[in-house]
Amino acid sequence: MKKPPTVSVGGGRYGLAVTAHIDDFYRDVATIALGVGEKHGFVLGGGVAWLVNGLVRRHTEDIDLFTDTAGAVRAAAVEVTQALTAAGYQVFRETGEEMFAGMDEDLREYHVADGRRALRLTLTRLDRRRAPVVMDVGPVMHLDDLVASKVAALVNRREVRDYIDVAAALERYPLERVLALAHALDDSLEPEDIADAGRYLDRLDDARFAVYGLGAAEVAALRGRLAPWPR
Structure with a gap:
């Protein structure tokens, strides 16, 4: 089993235009998803956003995209999956039995794979107070x-x-x-x-x-x- 990357706490510089500490697979999936999701208010958040800000270097298995716009998760879901599929990725929606009725309005989870690796892509709604920072991967929380x-x-x-x-x-x-x-x-x-x-x-x-x-x-x-x- 491949050893997870060693964590480096700190390092990097806030506002860096080019994201430095992100695997190419994650970078490509995030860039494609944000390319079509940005107009629906989506920004990169979660662990990958911590990586691209240079705050940490640690293993992550997820890409989390957040919007603060009502109805945007459902509106963007088809476009995001179509864009990733067109780029050659296998995309499958993950559904859990614990999901309540109406929850899919504000939460969608997908399994994205390239034949060798896989990750979970989450589209969800989350309020934010500041404008995102634009980086090469797209808008970042x-x-x-x-x-x-x-x-x-x-x-x-x-x-x-x-x-x-x-x-x-x-x-x-x-x-x-x-x-x-x-x-x-x-x-x-x-x-x-x-x-x-x-x-x-x-x-x-x-x-x-x-x-x-x-x-x-x-x-x-x-x-x-x-x-x-x-x-």
Whole structure:
């Protein structure tokens, strides 16, 4: 099995016109999808957006495109799948039994493959507060909005990758700013839930970070960066 790329927390420069830390397969799929999705308000977000901003270098299996426009997911879905198919990719829609009626208005997930590799492409609706940054891959979610949505994700799901990304954000933003951005995006975040996320990190075994290529020194640095997080 191919070893996931080693994570580099930080590095890069915000506003870089040419995306540097993204695999060609991911770059091509994202560029094609954004080429037809941009007019529906879609921007690149999620883990790949963190990569292209130079914040982290870590393994990801998804491309996440977000729009803040009602009805845009359904409107763009056919165009995106047709464009990817025309480019030679195999595209299959993923449907889960847990999806509620009407959920497909704001969420579509696709399996995209080139015969050797595959990824999950997600089209979904998510509010944002800042205009996107234009990069060679297409419009990319503004770093403020990336940080805000990532902190909200960390509080709600506590995935290892979320801790990695938030620790990287703290190299550029003070903790107070990070939390303020998250609250501005999601005013339902409760202080106790934020503190729970900090306490959960304290219980996480260092080995959980190994899948993302972090060794003992990198994990120690991450924990140090997140030490001021509320507990």
